[in-house]
Protein backbone atom coordinates (compact mmCIF):
# COMPACT_ATOMS: atom_id res chain seq x y z
CA UNK A 1 0.00 0.00 0.00
CA UNK A 2 1.31 3.45 -0.87
CA UNK A 3 0.83 6.83 0.74
CA UNK A 4 0.01 9.01 -2.22
CA UNK A 5 -0.52 12.67 -1.52
CA UNK A 6 -0.06 15.92 -3.40
CA UNK A 7 1.16 19.32 -2.20
CA UNK A 8 -2.30 20.04 -0.76
CA UNK A 9 -2.26 16.73 1.15
CA UNK A 10 -4.94 15.22 -1.08
CA UNK A 11 -5.18 11.46 -1.41
CA UNK A 12 -7.51 9.11 -3.30
CA UNK A 13 -10.12 7.54 -1.04
CA UNK A 14 -13.31 7.58 -3.14
CA UNK A 15 -13.34 5.81 -6.49
CA UNK A 16 -16.05 6.85 -8.96
CA UNK A 17 -16.56 4.11 -11.53
CA UNK A 18 -18.25 5.10 -14.81
CA UNK A 19 -19.67 1.73 -15.86
CA UNK A 20 -20.82 2.91 -19.27
CA UNK A 21 -21.32 6.16 -21.12
CA UNK A 22 -24.88 5.78 -22.40
CA UNK A 23 -28.14 6.71 -20.75
CA UNK A 24 -31.91 6.34 -20.96
CA UNK A 25 -32.64 10.00 -20.16
CA UNK A 26 -31.65 13.10 -22.08
CA UNK A 27 -30.96 15.72 -19.41
CA UNK A 28 -30.42 19.02 -21.18
CA UNK A 29 -27.30 19.97 -19.17
CA UNK A 30 -25.48 16.65 -19.47
CA UNK A 31 -22.66 15.52 -21.78
CA UNK A 32 -24.14 12.03 -21.90
CA UNK A 33 -27.82 12.52 -22.34
CA UNK A 34 -29.39 11.95 -25.70
CA UNK A 35 -32.17 9.62 -24.60
CA UNK A 36 -30.69 6.68 -26.47
CA UNK A 37 -30.07 3.33 -24.88
CA UNK A 38 -27.15 1.21 -25.94
CA UNK A 39 -28.79 -2.20 -25.85
CA UNK A 40 -25.70 -3.95 -27.18
CA UNK A 41 -24.60 -5.63 -23.98
CA UNK A 42 -21.62 -7.18 -25.73
CA UNK A 43 -20.25 -3.68 -26.27
CA UNK A 44 -20.19 -3.08 -22.52
CA UNK A 45 -17.05 -3.71 -20.46
CA UNK A 46 -17.11 -7.10 -18.67
CA UNK A 47 -17.54 -7.02 -14.88
CA UNK A 48 -14.23 -8.89 -14.45
CA UNK A 49 -12.31 -6.00 -16.05
CA UNK A 50 -13.77 -3.49 -13.62
CA UNK A 51 -13.18 -5.79 -10.66
CA UNK A 52 -9.54 -6.40 -11.57
CA UNK A 53 -8.85 -2.66 -11.73
CA UNK A 54 -10.83 -1.90 -8.56
CA UNK A 55 -8.98 -4.63 -6.62
CA UNK A 56 -5.59 -3.32 -7.79
CA UNK A 57 -6.52 0.24 -6.86
CA UNK A 58 -7.82 -0.84 -3.46
CA UNK A 59 -4.63 -2.72 -2.73
CA UNK A 60 -2.61 0.45 -3.35
CA UNK A 61 -4.98 3.05 -1.90
CA UNK A 62 -7.06 1.33 0.79
CA UNK A 63 -10.21 2.86 -0.70
CA UNK A 64 -13.09 3.84 1.58
CA UNK A 65 -15.83 4.19 -1.03
CA UNK A 66 -16.74 3.00 -4.49
CA UNK A 67 -19.49 4.97 -6.22
CA UNK A 68 -20.94 3.59 -9.47
CA UNK A 69 -21.99 6.15 -12.02
CA UNK A 70 -22.05 6.59 -15.77
CA UNK A 71 -23.88 7.27 -18.06
CA UNK A 72 -26.69 5.51 -16.32
CA UNK A 73 -25.28 2.70 -14.13
CA UNK A 74 -28.58 0.81 -13.89
CA UNK A 75 -28.25 0.09 -17.65
CA UNK A 76 -25.01 -1.82 -17.03
CA UNK A 77 -25.70 -5.46 -17.81
CA UNK A 78 -23.78 -7.03 -14.93
CA UNK A 79 -24.30 -4.53 -12.13
CA UNK A 80 -25.09 -7.10 -9.46
CA UNK A 81 -21.82 -8.94 -10.18
CA UNK A 82 -19.72 -5.77 -9.82
CA UNK A 83 -21.47 -4.75 -6.60
CA UNK A 84 -20.96 -8.23 -5.12
CA UNK A 85 -17.36 -8.17 -6.34
CA UNK A 86 -16.62 -4.87 -4.63
CA UNK A 87 -18.12 -6.21 -1.40
CA UNK A 88 -15.82 -9.24 -1.67
CA UNK A 89 -12.81 -7.00 -2.31
CA UNK A 90 -13.62 -5.48 1.08
CA UNK A 91 -14.23 -1.81 0.28
CA UNK A 92 -16.48 -0.60 3.13
CA UNK A 93 -18.87 1.79 1.34
CA UNK A 94 -20.62 0.87 -1.91
CA UNK A 95 -22.83 3.55 -3.47
CA UNK A 96 -24.47 4.48 -6.74
CA UNK A 97 -25.59 7.67 -8.45
CA UNK A 98 -28.56 7.02 -10.73
CA UNK A 99 -31.54 8.60 -12.45
CA UNK A 100 -33.60 5.81 -10.78
CA UNK A 101 -35.71 5.18 -13.89
CA UNK A 102 -35.04 1.44 -13.43
CA UNK A 103 -34.59 1.47 -9.66
CA UNK A 104 -37.93 -0.04 -8.67
CA UNK A 105 -36.92 -3.41 -10.17
CA UNK A 106 -33.24 -3.21 -9.24
CA UNK A 107 -33.30 -1.89 -5.65
CA UNK A 108 -33.93 -5.22 -3.85
CA UNK A 109 -31.26 -7.01 -5.89
CA UNK A 110 -28.73 -4.24 -5.30
CA UNK A 111 -29.36 -4.19 -1.57
CA UNK A 112 -28.92 -7.96 -1.44
CA UNK A 113 -25.65 -7.66 -3.39
CA UNK A 114 -24.17 -5.23 -0.84
CA UNK A 115 -25.10 -1.76 -2.05
CA UNK A 116 -25.71 0.65 0.83
CA UNK A 117 -26.55 4.00 -0.62
CA UNK A 118 -28.26 5.54 -3.65
CA UNK A 119 -27.99 9.15 -4.82
CA UNK A 120 -31.01 9.73 -7.03
CA UNK A 121 -30.91 12.53 -9.56
CA UNK A 122 -34.33 14.16 -9.59
CA UNK A 123 -34.71 17.65 -11.01
CA UNK A 124 -38.50 17.96 -10.66
CA UNK A 125 -41.48 16.32 -9.02
CA UNK A 126 -43.83 17.87 -11.55
CA UNK A 127 -44.22 15.84 -14.76
CA UNK A 128 -43.90 18.78 -17.18
CA UNK A 129 -40.82 20.19 -15.45
CA UNK A 130 -39.34 16.66 -15.35
CA UNK A 131 -39.85 16.41 -19.12
CA UNK A 132 -38.25 19.82 -19.73
CA UNK A 133 -35.13 18.73 -17.85
CA UNK A 134 -34.79 15.07 -18.85
CA UNK A 135 -36.69 14.83 -22.16
CA UNK A 136 -38.48 11.79 -20.73
CA UNK A 137 -41.98 11.22 -19.40
CA UNK A 138 -42.97 9.41 -16.21
CA UNK A 139 -41.41 11.02 -13.18
CA UNK A 140 -43.67 8.56 -11.32
CA UNK A 141 -41.22 5.79 -12.26
CA UNK A 142 -38.42 7.62 -10.48
CA UNK A 143 -40.61 8.33 -7.43
CA UNK A 144 -41.61 4.66 -7.26
CA UNK A 145 -37.93 3.68 -7.45
CA UNK A 146 -37.16 5.96 -4.51
CA UNK A 147 -40.00 4.43 -2.43
CA UNK A 148 -38.78 0.92 -3.18
CA UNK A 149 -35.18 1.78 -2.33
CA UNK A 150 -36.28 3.23 1.02
CA UNK A 151 -38.41 0.15 1.74
CA UNK A 152 -35.41 -2.10 1.02
CA UNK A 153 -33.37 -0.23 3.63
CA UNK A 154 -31.10 1.59 1.18
CA UNK A 155 -29.89 5.04 2.20
CA UNK A 156 -31.27 7.55 -0.32
CA UNK A 157 -30.17 11.10 -1.12
CA UNK A 158 -31.46 13.38 -3.88
CA UNK A 159 -29.44 15.44 -6.37
CA UNK A 160 -31.36 18.21 -8.13
CA UNK A 161 -29.66 20.31 -10.80
CA UNK A 162 -31.26 23.74 -10.91
CA UNK A 163 -31.57 25.64 -14.20
CA UNK A 164 -32.86 29.19 -14.16
CA UNK A 165 -36.09 29.42 -16.15
CA UNK A 166 -36.43 25.65 -16.62
CA UNK A 167 -36.90 24.14 -13.15
CA UNK A 168 -35.98 26.72 -10.50
CA UNK A 169 -39.64 26.82 -9.49
CA UNK A 170 -39.27 23.17 -8.48
CA UNK A 171 -36.87 24.00 -5.62
CA UNK A 172 -39.57 24.30 -2.95
CA UNK A 173 -41.68 21.35 -4.21
CA UNK A 174 -38.53 19.18 -4.30
CA UNK A 175 -37.53 20.36 -0.84
CA UNK A 176 -40.97 19.58 0.59
CA UNK A 177 -41.00 16.18 -1.12
CA UNK A 178 -37.63 15.38 0.48
CA UNK A 179 -38.51 16.83 3.91
CA UNK A 180 -41.77 14.84 4.01
CA UNK A 181 -39.81 11.61 3.53
CA UNK A 182 -36.75 12.59 5.57
CA UNK A 183 -34.51 12.22 2.51
CA UNK A 184 -31.47 14.52 2.40
CA UNK A 185 -31.56 16.68 -0.73
CA UNK A 186 -28.75 18.59 -2.46
CA UNK A 187 -29.32 21.23 -5.11
CA UNK A 188 -26.61 21.33 -7.78
CA UNK A 189 -25.34 24.41 -9.53
CA UNK A 190 -25.07 23.61 -13.21
CA UNK A 191 -21.52 23.09 -14.41
CA UNK A 192 -20.61 24.67 -17.73
CA UNK A 193 -20.40 21.56 -19.89
CA UNK A 194 -22.53 19.37 -22.09
CA UNK A 195 -25.11 20.84 -24.44
CA UNK A 196 -25.35 24.00 -22.36
CA UNK A 197 -21.65 24.74 -22.06
CA UNK A 198 -21.94 28.01 -23.97
CA UNK A 199 -25.13 29.07 -22.25
CA UNK A 200 -24.40 27.96 -18.70
CA UNK A 201 -24.29 31.55 -17.41
CA UNK A 202 -27.79 32.10 -18.69
CA UNK A 203 -29.07 29.02 -16.83
CA UNK A 204 -26.90 29.22 -13.70
CA UNK A 205 -29.01 29.44 -10.55
CA UNK A 206 -26.33 30.05 -7.94
CA UNK A 207 -26.02 28.84 -4.37
CA UNK A 208 -27.11 32.33 -3.31
CA UNK A 209 -30.20 32.22 -5.57
CA UNK A 210 -31.09 28.79 -4.17
CA UNK A 211 -30.72 29.99 -0.58
CA UNK A 212 -32.89 33.06 -1.27
CA UNK A 213 -35.60 30.82 -2.72
CA UNK A 214 -35.54 28.51 0.28
CA UNK A 215 -35.49 31.51 2.66
CA UNK A 216 -38.92 32.51 1.31
CA UNK A 217 -40.33 29.52 3.20
CA UNK A 218 -37.79 28.32 5.79
CA UNK A 219 -35.33 29.76 8.31
CA UNK A 220 -32.02 27.92 8.36
CA UNK A 221 -28.40 28.04 9.45
CA UNK A 222 -25.25 26.73 7.80
CA UNK A 223 -23.61 23.57 9.15
CA UNK A 224 -19.82 23.05 9.24
CA UNK A 225 -18.52 21.53 6.00
CA UNK A 226 -17.34 17.92 6.22
CA UNK A 227 -13.83 17.18 4.93
CA UNK A 228 -13.79 16.21 1.21
CA UNK A 229 -17.53 16.78 0.83
CA UNK A 230 -18.97 17.99 -2.46
CA UNK A 231 -21.93 19.68 -0.77
CA UNK A 232 -22.39 22.49 1.73
CA UNK A 233 -25.23 21.82 4.19
CA UNK A 234 -27.83 23.89 6.05
CA UNK A 235 -30.35 22.97 8.73
CA UNK A 236 -33.80 24.51 9.04
CA UNK A 237 -35.28 25.58 12.36
CA UNK A 238 -37.42 22.40 12.14
CA UNK A 239 -34.24 20.29 12.01
CA UNK A 240 -34.43 19.40 8.30
CA UNK A 241 -31.16 19.32 6.36
CA UNK A 242 -30.52 20.33 2.75
CA UNK A 243 -27.33 20.79 0.77
CA UNK A 244 -25.95 22.64 -2.23
CA UNK A 245 -23.16 21.40 -4.52
CA UNK A 246 -21.78 24.79 -5.53
CA UNK A 247 -19.34 23.75 -8.22
CA UNK A 248 -19.37 27.26 -9.67
CA UNK A 249 -19.60 29.66 -6.74
CA UNK A 250 -17.74 27.68 -4.07
CA UNK A 251 -15.46 25.05 -5.64
CA UNK A 252 -14.26 22.28 -3.35
CA UNK A 253 -11.00 21.19 -4.97
CA UNK A 254 -8.75 21.89 -1.97
CA UNK A 255 -9.50 18.60 -0.20
CA UNK A 256 -10.81 16.52 -3.12
CA UNK A 257 -10.21 12.82 -2.49
CA UNK A 258 -11.78 11.41 -5.66
CA UNK A 259 -10.35 9.22 -8.40
CA UNK A 260 -12.34 8.22 -11.47
CA UNK A 261 -12.19 4.95 -13.44
CA UNK A 262 -13.88 4.68 -16.83
CA UNK A 263 -15.12 1.69 -18.81
CA UNK A 264 -11.98 1.67 -20.98
CA UNK A 265 -9.72 1.04 -17.98
CA UNK A 266 -8.50 4.64 -17.67
CA UNK A 267 -8.12 6.53 -14.42
CA UNK A 268 -8.45 10.31 -13.97
CA UNK A 269 -7.38 12.28 -10.92
CA UNK A 270 -10.02 14.88 -11.65
CA UNK A 271 -13.56 14.68 -12.96
CA UNK A 272 -12.75 17.42 -15.40
CA UNK A 273 -9.57 15.89 -16.79
CA UNK A 274 -9.53 15.09 -20.46
CA UNK A 275 -6.36 13.02 -20.26
CA UNK A 276 -6.88 9.30 -19.71
CA UNK A 277 -4.24 7.37 -17.76
CA UNK A 278 -4.63 3.73 -18.74
CA UNK A 279 -4.20 1.07 -16.06
CA UNK A 280 -4.96 -1.78 -18.43
CA UNK A 281 -2.27 -4.45 -18.39
CA UNK A 282 -0.63 -3.08 -15.24
CA UNK A 283 1.05 -5.91 -13.37
CA UNK A 284 3.33 -4.44 -10.70
CA UNK A 285 2.70 -2.10 -7.77
CA UNK A 286 5.45 0.20 -9.04
CA UNK A 287 3.73 0.62 -12.42
CA UNK A 288 0.41 1.42 -10.76
CA UNK A 289 2.09 3.88 -8.41
CA UNK A 290 3.50 5.78 -11.38
CA UNK A 291 0.05 5.92 -13.02
CA UNK A 292 -1.57 7.15 -9.82
CA UNK A 293 1.03 9.89 -9.46
CA UNK A 294 0.28 10.94 -13.04
CA UNK A 295 -3.47 11.03 -12.23
CA UNK A 296 -2.90 12.98 -9.02
CA UNK A 297 -1.25 15.76 -11.05
CA UNK A 298 -4.57 16.27 -12.88
CA UNK A 299 -6.35 17.56 -9.79
CA UNK A 300 -7.37 21.16 -10.09
CA UNK A 301 -5.30 23.75 -8.31
CA UNK A 302 -7.17 25.00 -5.30
CA UNK A 303 -9.02 27.70 -7.23
CA UNK A 304 -10.96 26.79 -10.33
CA UNK A 305 -14.15 28.01 -11.86
CA UNK A 306 -16.66 25.77 -13.54
CA UNK A 307 -16.48 27.81 -16.72
CA UNK A 308 -12.89 26.61 -17.08
CA UNK A 309 -14.43 23.16 -17.46
CA UNK A 310 -16.36 24.04 -20.61
CA UNK A 311 -15.55 21.85 -23.57
CA UNK A 312 -13.98 19.23 -21.33
CA UNK A 313 -15.37 15.73 -21.16
CA UNK A 314 -16.96 14.82 -17.85
CA UNK A 315 -18.29 11.41 -16.97
CA UNK A 316 -20.34 11.38 -13.74
Ligand SMILES: Nc1nc2c(ncn2[C@@H]2O[C@H](COP(=O)(O)OP(=O)(O)OP(=O)(O)O)[C@@H](O)[C@H]2O)c(=O)[nH]1
Nearest residue numbers: 069097119157159188230231245247256258271316
Ligand atom coordinates in the same frame (compact mmCIF):
# COMPACT_ATOMS: atom_id res chain seq x y z
N1 LIG B 1 -16.19 19.17 -9.35
C1 LIG B 1 -16.59 18.01 -8.86
N2 LIG B 1 -17.87 17.68 -8.85
C2 LIG B 1 -18.19 16.49 -8.34
C3 LIG B 1 -17.26 15.58 -7.81
N3 LIG B 1 -17.89 14.47 -7.37
C4 LIG B 1 -19.19 14.68 -7.62
N4 LIG B 1 -19.37 15.89 -8.21
C5 LIG B 1 -20.62 16.49 -8.62
O1 LIG B 1 -21.42 16.52 -7.47
C6 LIG B 1 -22.75 16.20 -7.82
C7 LIG B 1 -23.26 15.06 -6.97
O2 LIG B 1 -22.53 13.88 -7.29
P1 LIG B 1 -22.76 12.48 -6.62
O3 LIG B 1 -22.55 11.44 -7.66
O4 LIG B 1 -24.04 12.46 -5.90
O5 LIG B 1 -21.52 12.33 -5.64
P2 LIG B 1 -21.17 12.99 -4.23
O6 LIG B 1 -21.71 14.37 -4.14
O7 LIG B 1 -19.71 12.81 -4.03
O8 LIG B 1 -21.97 12.05 -3.23
P3 LIG B 1 -21.96 11.97 -1.62
O9 LIG B 1 -20.87 11.05 -1.27
O10 LIG B 1 -23.30 11.41 -1.33
O11 LIG B 1 -21.80 13.36 -1.10
C8 LIG B 1 -22.73 15.90 -9.33
O12 LIG B 1 -23.09 17.06 -10.04
C9 LIG B 1 -21.32 15.55 -9.61
O13 LIG B 1 -20.94 15.83 -10.94
C10 LIG B 1 -15.91 15.98 -7.86
O14 LIG B 1 -15.00 15.28 -7.44
N5 LIG B 1 -15.63 17.19 -8.40
Ligand SMILES: C[S@@+](CC[C@H](N)C(=O)[O-])C[C@H]1O[C@@H](n2cnc3c(N)ncnc32)[C@H](O)[C@@H]1O
Nearest residue numbers: 029030070071072097098099121159190191316
Ligand atom coordinates in the same frame (compact mmCIF):
# COMPACT_ATOMS: atom_id res chain seq x y z
C1 LIG C 1 -23.55 12.38 -15.04
S1 LIG C 1 -24.75 11.75 -13.90
C2 LIG C 1 -24.42 10.00 -14.01
C3 LIG C 1 -25.28 9.15 -13.10
C4 LIG C 1 -26.76 9.07 -13.41
N1 LIG C 1 -27.07 8.96 -14.78
C5 LIG C 1 -27.50 10.22 -12.76
O1 LIG C 1 -28.02 11.08 -13.47
O2 LIG C 1 -27.53 10.25 -11.54
C6 LIG C 1 -24.06 12.11 -12.28
C7 LIG C 1 -24.52 13.39 -11.66
O3 LIG C 1 -23.99 14.47 -12.39
C8 LIG C 1 -24.95 15.50 -12.45
N2 LIG C 1 -24.67 16.35 -13.60
C9 LIG C 1 -24.60 16.00 -14.91
N3 LIG C 1 -24.34 17.06 -15.67
C10 LIG C 1 -24.22 18.12 -14.83
C11 LIG C 1 -23.96 19.51 -15.02
N4 LIG C 1 -23.76 20.03 -16.24
N5 LIG C 1 -23.91 20.29 -13.94
C12 LIG C 1 -24.11 19.77 -12.69
N6 LIG C 1 -24.36 18.48 -12.46
C13 LIG C 1 -24.42 17.67 -13.51
C14 LIG C 1 -26.26 14.74 -12.56
O4 LIG C 1 -27.36 15.53 -12.18
C15 LIG C 1 -26.05 13.58 -11.63
O5 LIG C 1 -26.47 13.92 -10.32
Ligand code: SF4
Nearest residue numbers: 023027030033071099
Ligand atom coordinates in the same frame (compact mmCIF):
# COMPACT_ATOMS: atom_id res chain seq x y z
S1 SF4 D 1 -27.48 13.37 -15.78
FE1 SF4 D 1 -27.52 11.13 -15.64
S2 SF4 D 1 -29.64 10.69 -16.24
FE2 SF4 D 1 -29.29 12.71 -16.96
S3 SF4 D 1 -28.58 12.42 -19.07
FE3 SF4 D 1 -26.76 12.58 -17.75
S4 SF4 D 1 -26.22 10.48 -17.36
FE4 SF4 D 1 -28.36 10.50 -18.04
Ligand code: SF4
Nearest residue numbers: 252253256270271300
Ligand atom coordinates in the same frame (compact mmCIF):
# COMPACT_ATOMS: atom_id res chain seq x y z
S1 SF4 E 1 -12.90 19.55 -10.15
FE1 SF4 E 1 -11.34 17.95 -9.96
S2 SF4 E 1 -10.02 18.54 -8.25
FE2 SF4 E 1 -11.89 19.79 -8.13
S3 SF4 E 1 -13.22 18.65 -6.73
FE3 SF4 E 1 -13.75 17.96 -8.80
S4 SF4 E 1 -12.47 16.15 -9.19
FE4 SF4 E 1 -11.62 17.24 -7.42
